[in-house]
Amino acid sequence: MANLSLFSQIISKLDRGKFTQLVSKKQTDKHNKGFDSWTHLVSMLFCQFAKSTSVRDISNGLRSATGNLNHLGIQKAPSKSSVSYQNKNRNHRLFKEYYFSLLESLGQLSQFKRVKFRIKSKIFLLDSTTISLCLSLFDWAKYKTADNKGAVGIPLQKGSVIVADRFYNDFNLLNARDSHQVFFVVRHNHNLNYLTIKENKLPENSCEHILIDEIIELKGLVSKGKYHKKFRRVAIWDEKNQQTIELITNQMSWTANTISELYKSRWQIEIFFREIKNLLHIKSFVGTSENAVMIQIWTALITILILKALKAMAKYGWHLSNLVAFIRLNIFVKIDLHIWLDKPFDEPLKEPNDKYVQGLLFK
Template sequence: MINLNLFSQIISKLERTSFKKIVSKKLTDKHQKGYDSWTHLVSMLFCQFAKSQSVRDISNGLRSATGNLNHLGIQRAPSKSTVSYQNKNRDWTIFRDYYYQLLWGLGQQSGFKQRKFRIKSKIFLLDSSTISLCLSLFDWAKYKTHKGAVKMHTLLDYDGNLPAYVNITDGKTADNKGAYDVPLLKGSVIVADRFYNDFSLLNVWDSKGVYFVIRHKDNIKFRTIRENELPENRYENILKDEIIELTGNTSKKKYSKRLRRIAIWNEENQQVIEVITNQMSWTANTVSELYKSRWQIEIFFREIKQLLHIKSFIGTSENAVMIQIWTALITILVLKFLKEISKYGWQLSNLVAFIRLNLFVKIDLQKWLDKPFDEPISRLEIVRQGVLF
């Protein structure tokens, strides 16, 4: 008989030593009285898994698990005022740093992989997503006259569809401006939409040895140096492959090197998509498929907004919002890890829903992940005993 509920077993997957090191470095447990950083993390993860709508839901939900709290590594369920106070005051960066630590740890264990391209470069997808907020409650989140918002500038690792880097700014920050802080890995390729067609930004990437595949704007000024011959067995969606040079006075100063321009026919939307890249040796179809893979980041944004608690917030301070966003990212990482180690073909939406329904059920996590619809062994044994007597 399993004595641990599903939530306790999920929390046990988290590596606590690295979290303690982060807490020790940030001194976030200094002068704390019972509600330490680990209890705070568990509380906010419960908020995400249970989709709690308020601090009262978090407090009452954890209180209902009395007797199992020690398995979560916490002493007692926090009061709603305690959760609210610490969301406002505890340094949110410990959750950000722990996310990156888990990304390296759980990602290595599970071996997240996607369909491989025939290139050795690491693939990253770049985009941003706006999270709307009520300006009257979140007065620090400037966006429009009567609207507030924060923007998640996200660099998504193609393997595993998990953020390798997230920069959270106010809603006013333009996509290209939020991308200047993105860490660059030499030899990697960044795939992005036209909002990142900033030639100063592209010049920085190129100077750092990073390849890019960017959809260019319609008003780009250029001259064709030469047209690359399209092979006879080419894919019909490749319309043009050419080497160009920018001719606009401003753009040429920002990016003086030659670029490769590829025109692609998009059958689904019945339109021509034109992209530019600084990679001259890959086939035009590889570049086309790379840009097509950009849709994965849109799927990621949809997943976190629909499946997790990120569209409404239990605290109104900037610190509370940052904590809730980063614990949502930790949750999506854990969910994808569980999906990866499972033998059952889970859809992420189904996995989230089933965990939410069985959060405090005492059943072996791995067996439940592998065979979620099998009847528990203990129940079968009870039935057999009834037959014998």
């Protein structure tokens, strides 16, 4: 594998068979003008790994790897006009479905860090993030809806749990969840108007971060008209950020610590959003159409999934930011990917009987 670049070896880890099935299903290679869907995927992944700032950078970057392109499964580097045209016209849902296909397979890796709970319910961690766009360039990008409105259409199965921040503290929405026998753990607003019905006993000599565990009901007529049942209110102390976090839930039987840990697990989404915004090319876009923006977002998600899989497989304790930076600096270096992941700072082994010797550039 040392005869292949790091980028080639990374691309070879992708399930091309599944991608081909999706291409056939969605017919995205019709009228491809010599720039097929696989070449498009590789080009946009290169955009993410190399942090290319334009379609010209993508084209020139891949052209600089002449001789390695066949290992990427592509015949030639695309022109900037080809990348631009297909970003505008090839259906972005191809990349969306491929992301979820990869998520299903890569998510089975035992090395992936997962928060484990003793409850059997399916857990959904809900949050959103904003990507700023200039309306003079992206005239289709209107700020249409609030976080809680976007949550209305999310299907949840009976007995599942939704965990969310205070932006999703909508009593109509919570009532709809409860009526479908869906549990929720949501951070409530500081001005919540309620009446304490019962105080639950706090755990002794353990879980000292649990400050309050009580049963409450809403006091305001408008609020009570939207949600007339009782809530359970749990207040916890967040030592890291030195703040009190107040939660409401319709789950009455779990321990207060379980509710606390459920909300704590939601912070992984905030970390995820920070990672893709800071580490990948998602704050600016190489195309201005809605389809081009969506393709760049979905290929960014595919990239972060690949990076997390590489990090999970490595014996070396990579920080994701360092892994991204090192791959970016060595993207076309020919070195064994797995050896490099495990021992990035070791001197590479020299092959015996080298036929060629690098000449001096300066005497």
